[in-house]
Amino acid sequence: MKGSFYCKRKAFVVSFFLLIYYLALAATIKSAYAYSNNITKITGVSVNNANGTINVYTIGSPFYKGYLFKKGHKNFFILAFGHSILYGTGKKIARPFKNVFSVSYSQFSTSPEYSVHIVIRQSLPAKPRIRTVNLGNNRYDTVIYILKITKKFKKIIARHPEFNVFIDAGHGGDDPGGIGPMGLPESFVNLSIALKLRKILEAKGIKTEIDRASNINVSLQQRAAEANRSGANLFIGLYCNSVVVPYLYGTTTYYFHKNSYQFANYLEHYISLHLNLKYDGTLKDDLYVLRFTTMPAVIIEYAYISNPYEEHLLASSTFRQLIANGIANAVLKYYNLK
Numbered sequence: 001m002k003g004s005f006y007c008k009r010k011a012f013v014v015s016f017f018l019l020i021y022y023l024a025l026a027a028t029i030k031s032a033y034a035y036s037n038n039i040t041k042i043t044g045v046s047v048n049n050a051n052g053t054i055n056v057y058t059i060g061s062p063f064y065k066g067y068l069f070k071k072g073h074k075n076f077f078i079l080a081f082g083h084s085i086l087y088g089t090g091k092k093i094a095r096p097f098k099n100v101f102s103v104s105y106s107q108f109s110t111s112p113e114y115s116v117h118i119v120i121r122q123s124l125p126a127k128p129r130i131r132t133v134n135l136g137n138n139r140y141d142t143v144i145y146i147l148k149i150t151k152k153f154k155k156i157i158a159r160h161p162e163f164n165v166f167i168d169a170g171h172g173g174d175d176p177g178g179i180g181p182m183g184l185p186e187s188f189v190n191l192s193i194a195l196k197l198r199k200i201l202e203a204k205g206i207k208t209e210i211d212r213a214s215n216i217n218v219s220l221q222q223r224a225a226e227a228n229r230s231g232a233n234l235f236i237g238l239y240c241n242s243v244v245v246p247y248l249y250g251t252t253t254y255y256f257h258k259n260s261y262q263f264a265n266y267l268e269h270y271i272s273l274h275l276n277l278k279y280d281g282t283l284k285d286d287l288y289v290l291r292f293t294t295m296p297a298v299i300i301e302y303a304y305i306s307n308p309y310e311e312h313l314l315a316s317s318t319f320r321q322l323i324a325n326g327i328a329n330a331v332l333k334y335y336n337l338k
Helices: 002-037 151-159 186-203 220-230 258-274 308-314 317-334
Strands: 040-048 053-059 063-071 074-082 084-086 091-097 100-109 115-122 129-136 139-145 164-169 207-210 234-241 251-255 279-284 297-304
Touching: 040 091, 040 100, 053 074, 053 115, 084 100, 084 115, 091 220, 164 186, 164 220, 186 207, 186 234, 186 317, 207 220, 234 317, 251 258, 258 279, 258 297, 258 317, 297 308, 308 317
Parallel strands: 040 084, 164 207, 164 234, 234 297, 251 279
Antiparallel strands: 040 053, 053 139, 063 074, 074 115, 091 100, 100 115, 129 139, 251 297
């Protein structure tokens, strides 16, 4: 009898704790379910060029905060949506508006809290106006009004100009360009100088874009189109000269449109003088990337890779650094950039 009593008591205690456990589990599941119902679902982000707005469509009332962020000469506005999940994949849209360089959005985090960020890289250091419109049926449209340049903002931009250089690293991939007598490919030389030039300019606070950062083939049409989309102030093509006869040497700079001549001429004189290379002239030529780019555009052929001595120079990392330094200094001095 005594043993039976203890067995019944033990069974009761076990049943009691199991009941507590299942009640706690049910409460947790209910809480988690309630939390998931409170998460805002971002179903779409669209750019409206006609109205000058970015529209963020959600199911559920959105909770967000806006932040201004500055990195060097770059201005960012970040709109952070809390308790939010992005349906679909993130995206980056280049140059959607005159005063906006890019708009990107993505799932920023899932732990400890779901959040989605809309990042606007803009020319103006100010917050845009935002309002949320209830569309009914628990659907909302959060409208971001892109800033317009007023007289006040023109003064701010004048004090903080942004200069953008597009770097064209000639040839690449299955197009090696000229090949030197010792087998040095032009595509390698151009890419090496382009990467060095980009590093120098960005260290000086100059924004850069580049058409290739590895040994890949980029068509002339792609190079021109990317340059035009970048909003660059200046296009610089980096190439070597190459001919059948091995005794030609020196540096040559090309231009096509009139607005490119003055910098082309300045660059040609600067490089030939500071690198002690033969001045081979500033020439007008109907080259594709010079004709079809919308900004001042030049191509510099810094040396003849077909010349044994100049190929030897171009094979030196030190000499390629000197070329990059010279081009960067010419840009900084000609455009009076600090």
